[in-house]
Amino acid sequence: MKIKRLNGILTLLLLIQFVIVSTSSSGTFEAVSNEGCLDIDGSYLIGNSNSGDLVQLIWTGPDGNINQADEMGNATGDDVIIDSTYIGYGTLTGLAAAGRFSKTFSNEIFVTGLKIYVRVWNSPVVNGMQDAFGNSQIYVLSGEIEFHNFGQVQTVERQSTPVELSFFNTITEPGKVVLKWITQSETENLGFHIYRCESIDGEKQRLTDEMIDGAINSQSRNEYKWIDTQVEDNKVYYYWLADVSTAGDVQFSTARKAIGLAKPTEYFISQNYPNPFNPTTSIKYALKDAGKVKLAIFNIRGQLVRNLVDSQQTAGVYNFQWDGKDENGTVVPSGVYLYTIQVNEFKMTKKMSLTK
Numbered sequence: 001m002k003i004k005r006l007n008g009i010l011t012l013l014l015l016i017q018f019v020i021v022s023t024s025s026s027g028t029f030e031a032v033s034n035e036g037c038l039d040i041d042g043s044y045l046i047g048n049s050n051s052g053d054l055v056q057l058i059w060t061g062p063d064g065n066i067n068q069a070d071e072m073g074n075a076t077g078d079d080v081i082i083d084s085t086y087i088g089y090g091t092l093t094g095l096a097a098a099g100r101f102s103k104t105f106s107n108e109i110f111v112t113g114l115k116i117y118v119r120v121w122n123s124p125v126v127n128g129m130q131d132a133f134g135n136s137q138i139y140v141l142s143g144e145i146e147f148h149n150f151g152q153v154q155t156v157e158r159q160s161t162p163v164e165l166s167f168f169n170t171i172t173e174p175g176k177v178v179l180k181w182i183t184q185s186e187t188e189n190l191g192f193h194i195y196r197c198e199s200i201d202g203e204k205q206r207l208t209d210e211m212i213d214g215a216i217n218s219q220s221r222n223e224y225k226w227i228d229t230q231v232e233d234n235k236v237y238y239y240w241l242a243d244v245s246t247a248g249d250v251q252f253s254t255a256r257k258a259i260g261l262a263k264p265t266e267y268f269i270s271q272n273y274p275n276p277f278n279p280t281t282s283i284k285y286a287l288k289d290a291g292k293v294k295l296a297i298f299n300i301r302g303q304l305v306r307n308l309v310d311s312q313q314t315a316g317v318y319n320f321q322w323d324g325k326d327e328n329g330t331v332v333p334s335g336v337y338l339y340t341i342q343v344n345e346f347k348m349t350k351k352m353s354l355t356k
Helices: none
Strands: 017-022 027-033 054-059 080-086 101-107 115-121 133-135 163-173 176-197 212-218 222-228 236-245 250-252 256-259 281-287 291-299 304-313 316-322 335-343 346-354
Touching: 027 054, 027 115, 054 101, 080 101, 163 236, 163 256, 212 222, 281 291, 281 335, 304 316, 304 335
Parallel strands: none
Antiparallel strands: 017 027, 027 101, 054 080, 054 115, 115 133, 163 176, 176 212, 176 222, 176 236, 236 250, 236 256, 281 316, 291 304, 291 335, 335 346
């Protein structure tokens, strides 16, 4: 079918009735469009008894919200496509001429309280950005035999995904979970929010009070990081990244799992390793509370050689590497050196040896 493009916001009317008949083993759900579904130019979507424009029946997932399809027509976030049919299919009269369809779906997923909706496409096979789609309103299953009128649905011509997300992962550290993500491009992307839940199918809770600023419009790589410090030992967490467009549309990523590690119960700084060393060595320390951390290297006469850390840090375990150079980038001579950490009420000094 040839698609006619119009400027501005175009409407797709979808008037759908639903009748539910439950059985002991699985539920049946008859989806019907008596009024017919419209293309973006106002004409009816078309089909026949064998093929037609696509109709998908979709579960909203546990969060109960509609997530927009990706470029290839796949459900995103926690939405799940239950089954599909097409315009022109079913028992209603004049289906092909009036954009109608009717089909009885059977699935064990049909239980009271389930939130579902219909998504219609102006193509029998979703094949990318040229396809336009529209979503019905959400319908909640609540009885054995029901009727519901979804009324009018307004859509816009299909747009590109605002964020091309190439990487999103969690890194678990004592007392915190570090979230990192990378975008390859952003289109009208206002920013990001972080959501968390203790189960994959539970209700998401937003963690970010303020939005993490996005790049708005960018065709280059952008890297982001956010740290969750409200974690408990051995507790399982699921995280979602939600990008927010300048128009207010929200798109959820797939979930990422993390298992919390307890934060330290005391301050400490370990002996550097290796020791003696040449040319580099690692210094590990732990913070039971957040604070301003100063980690510095001194020579045996007490003169400052190098400031390694001078910043605010959250509770957790850290590992810093010294390359044997002073503040000016000059390699220091062999000998005994002191390293000192100061944070809140804690202060400790240890010795290490550089040998060449």
